[in-house]
Amino acid sequence: MRFPRPHPNISGIKQEELRRHNLSLLLRYVHLAGPTQRATLTAQTGLNRSTIGALAADLASTAGLVREESPEVRSGAGRPSFVVVPETERYQVLAFDLRVDRIVGARVGLGGTVLSRDVVPLLPDCRDFDEVVKLTATTARRLVDALGPQARCVGVGIATPAVVRGSDGFVRFAPNLGWEERPFGEALGVALADVLPGSMLDDAGVLVANDADLGALAEQARGVARGHDDIVYLSGNVGVGAGIICGGRPLRGHGGYAGEAGHMVVNPAGQRCRCGARGCWETEVGTDAVLRAAGHEPGDGTTVQDIVASAQAGSPRARWALDEVSRWLAVGVGNLVNLFNPELVIFGGELRDLLALMEHDIVSRMGAGGLTVSREHVALVPSALGGDSALFGAAELAFARLLDDPLGVATSLAAMGG
Amino acid sequence: MRFPRPHPNISGIKQEELRRHNLSLLLRYVHLAGPTQRATLTAQTGLNRSTIGALAADLASTAGLVREESPEVRSGAGRPSFVVVPETERYQVLAFDLRVDRIVGARVGLGGTVLSRDVVPLLPDCRDFDEVVKLTATTARRLVDALGPQARCVGVGIATPAVVRGSDGFVRFAPNLGWEERPFGEALGVALADVLPGSMLDDAGVLVANDADLGALAEQARGVARGHDDIVYLSGNVGVGAGIICGGRPLRGHGGYAGEAGHMVVNPAGQRCRCGARGCWETEVGTDAVLRAAGHEPGDGTTVQDIVASAQAGSPRARWALDEVSRWLAVGVGNLVNLFNPELVIFGGELRDLLALMEHDIVSRMGAGGLTVSREHVALVPSALGGDSALFGAAELAFARLLDDPLGVATSLAAMGG
DNA sequence: ACGAATATGTTCTGCCGCACAACTTAGCAT
DNA sequence: ATGCTAAGTTGTGCGGCAGAACATATTCGT
Structure with missing residues (x-):
């Protein structure tokens, strides 16, 4: 009896993946919930105090993804718990929301903070595919120039009013832009390659997705x-x-x-x-x-x-x-x-x-x-996010890889571009 | 900032769960794919030979969920790989398909083999709730009587043409049966309690689900x-x-x-x-x-x-x-x-x-x-399963708990009922 | 003001699970 | 027969988490 695929997750889990999963869990938590006490993380995850300590230390020292601070406000008895804080300035993504009448670009830090924004109006005669790719690239350059010396761009996400192929960001159909069957993801990857040297673009390119899908993502992460x-x-x-x-x-x-x-x-x-x-x-x-x-x-x-x-x-x-x-x-x-x-x-x-x-x-x-x-x-x-939901969703999309494998992505990035 | 639930899987993974996952994976594989060589399992899961050996041994000796046989047909060079075979006779479930005109009951063994069937016609005036519960219970008794001496019933699943609450099998709306807001899962649990002493009923009761949902499950497991x-x-x-x-x-x-x-x-x-x-x-x-x-x-x-x-x-x-x-x-x-x-x-x-x-x-x-x-x-x-898809789906539903935690369920069952 | 209570961080040990390497075994091919 | 091949088996090692014991920082009670 042939058996193509028995189960979504066919592969066995090994210890390495266990660690990765728990690191991912922690980082995702502080990314979504903001600064969080270690004690809270312990309670929420069910992991041991010592394990949380080790995981947080790993995220902090190995990759600088988080830092640990003493809490300002104290409540209740007992030794105060350290607060795990996402390194907002250090790890950032570029998020774009391509609309019919404008392109909105933003630099978003780990934790979801918008560090800077840039809006480029899109005149009706500028919705040409190549023009949009070029405008996105120049916007990206402006955003990248504003990156601090310590900052690393760990991904690029873009929301589009289009039917987009999930695997590679190929735009199948975008009536409001007048596009059909256009390799948007690929073109953006090429256009951004020199804007973002040594970024994650080599691995996965620019992540393109449908604006409604990203809106849902954003509302789940940071909205209602x-x-x-x-x-x-x-x-x-x-x-x-x-x-x-x-x-x-x-x-x-x-x-x-x-x-x-x-x-x-x-x-x-x-x-x-x-x-x-x-x-x-x-x-x-x-x-x-x-x-x-x-x-x-x-x-x-x-x-x-x-x-x-x-x-x-x-x-x-x-x-x-x-x-x-x-x-x-x-x-x-x-x-x-x-x-x-x-x-x-x-x-x-x-x-x-x-x-x-x-x-x-x-x-x-x-x-x-x-x-x-x-x-x-x-x-x-x-x-709850109003007009920015797709933009925030694009940021979440861009962060996804880092959140899924924090140390793997952060260290490979460090190896590539310093 | 309050943060109710950051992620579907909030809990950290521990080593115990790692083992459970891998055991689950293995058992699910042989349940769905039938007898499988250890070598195939090694290749498919990516786990090490020795690990697969240990896992299979655990499933075989600790709980008797599988047995290992020498392969009959040999092909190619090298030492032949053992075949891991699900213990079809030993672990069984009861599956029911409640229809407008009949109740179909079956004893299904691990691996998906139908070991016996029983069809009870449902006359139009017998669709009364209590009547259906009683008929299901008597059918269940007949099926249980046919269980071998070694056999254990590890679950009961039933497909119904109804809108069913997922958590407890409460039937919200079943126009074709003329039911509304009926505690079907609970009633069946009570009715089957003495039919199945020391079974899993105490834990989770009878699992009731919508027939279309179970049809999908069955087609995914064993159909097109x-x-x-x-x-x-x-x-x-x-x-x-x-x-x-x-x-x-x-x-x-x-x-x-x-x-x-x-x-x-x-x-x-x-x-x-x-x-x-x-x-x-x-x-x-x-x-x-x-x-x-x-x-x-x-x-x-x-x-x-x-x-x-x-x-x-x-x-x-x-x-x-x-x-x-x-x-x-x-x-x-x-x-x-x-x-x-x-x-x-x-x-x-x-x-x-x-x-x-x-x-x-x-x-x-x-x-x-x-x-x-x-x-x-x-x-x-x-x-591909024709009229039996819901029935097969009910069986899969009933097996789900065992497949999710093979040793946990099997040993707790052994402790309860011998 | 000082010690008790409390909650948390830290360190060390132990267990468990898997990988890997070395060895063994069973069948096939020449 | 003898070697080849692919798999099972065994022992070692590493990594990851838990738990206990201890250390530490804060609050509370008197």
Whole structure:
């Protein structure tokens, strides 16, 4: 009997991996939770005091990934515990959020602090592939120049409004940029090679991912979804996409294309979508749908926020439009809730504005039909990171390799570039 | 800064868990792949020869979970490798598939062999909750009586056409059985307590799960989805449900209710569904929809297979009906493919018959719209286990605890019941 | 103000799990 | 037969974590 692959994790665990796992756990903890007492780490991990001490010392002295400080504020009896602090300045990543109208770049330190930002507007005629790659590279150079003398760039992540192949950042389809089948990850890797000599680029290149997927990641790491293992993040930026986390892990799918909720058909009698189908969710609740319903022509400068504002101001047409949209929002969200049974559905991008005004409508419409069971514990919430969720997600993506194998990555980096 | 849960796996790994993991890996391998040479295990796991030897010896002598045999057929030079064989007779589970019209029970041995089966018809007036619990218990008793003297029952799993709470097998909603909010897992635990003295029931009770979820599990373990990490299994038995596996792991959702694809709204202008919504997928492609489209009244004895047969025989009405159904099938499957980007969509239950005849229609309709990207590598395939997938899945569910911690479970069982 | 209580860091020892090397064994090939 | 090959077996060593004993820093009680 042939047996291709019996189990996701086919390989046996060895002691070396045990250490790596525990180091990773520790570093990830302080990266996500910020400065943490050793005592807390001991309690949370279940590892022995002495082991935590050894692990922290390893992270601190071998790679300088963390430092140990005496706590300022003291509470309770007993010897005060050292605080393990991530070395924010020393280990950094570059994060980018490529949007239709701009490129946002940031230097993010270990622990998630944004150390500097840079926004480059993208004029409609500059969305050309090569132009975007070049602009990203020059932005990267400016960010890299601001790196301190001690600082190391341990990765580059970029969020794009595109269907992206997970393995290599190849952009399959990005209607809002007008791209199709473009080797974005590869091109960026080449363009950044001389900007970042001796960085991790040789290993893994620039990490490109879908903006909604990264939004979900960011909300789980630093937003409303902290501590939640099953969430759906909806990104409304012209199109609609979903980033889904189930069982604590991002849903990727076979090629990395999972979460294309925008092209879920909800209304077979609806408008034809760019993708060729009829009544995709995106055509019913996307930016253009909202504008059209409110009597505007997409591109005339009106935004979803404007519509929301005029609805709040009492405009009947705007109210009607949002009511219509919320009807379809409820259908789509209901479907997603039935399929994923999440704890949270996070409304990001322009959907955030819609939720603010229409939450009651959406909830009551969802309650009118469908399985109540999966809906009883779900909460619809606005994104906590606002417009920056994809950017933060890109940073998390870029940090992922370091967090997965702290000493391995840090030392190999030290060997390469000092 | 408060920090509820930083990471799915917050706990540190200790050496004990390392051993447990590797033992689990080995046992799971032979359980799924059947008798395997030690040399193969060495190669697959990456562990050292001596380690594999020690692990196998541990599984064999400490708990009798496997035995080591000399291989019969010899090929190639060198000393022949021992074959690690799962102790099928010694470790068994009870698996049940509760359906609308019958209860199927089976004794399944380690390695997945069905050792005996028992089918109890369920008359329409016997679907009463207490009746079903009692019938299951008597079936269980018959199966237990057939256990050999050496045999140990290490778990009980049951598949139900219901929305089931993951934690305790509480049935929230089972329209086809006419149940709502019933403590099925608990009741079965009580009913089976004296049938299975000294079994694992005290620990975890009877494991109840949704039939589609278990179908997916079974197809991944022993069916067409072997070696695939991203699959959608569709179960068509009166209603429509989906069992979804992503990244190699079953999609559970927060309460364990994920995968309710039958109540995904695909046609807002469609019929009203039992759940209260309009145009649920189930109302368009479920058994009743097929029958009605073909001009039959549900309950008149006609089956989906009959319709498929008459369509094959040339009946225009049947052809038209299936054409209509396949249109909605394509919409729903397209949505699922967009959301999950699976490698396989497995058609189980009555959908199997539909796929056999309508595959071309479904595929071409899916191709007409929607994102091509996520569809380019997906295959629509019939279930390989046919009507038994849920039953096999129930067995896998029941074995899960043993496979996760072989020695722990086996020894605690030995301590309890000899 | 001083010692007791408390909680934590530190050090040392021990156990456990795996790798590796050296040796042994079983079958195959010439 | 004899060597070749590939695997099992055995003993040693290393790495990783736990636990105990001790050291240390802070708070609390009087």
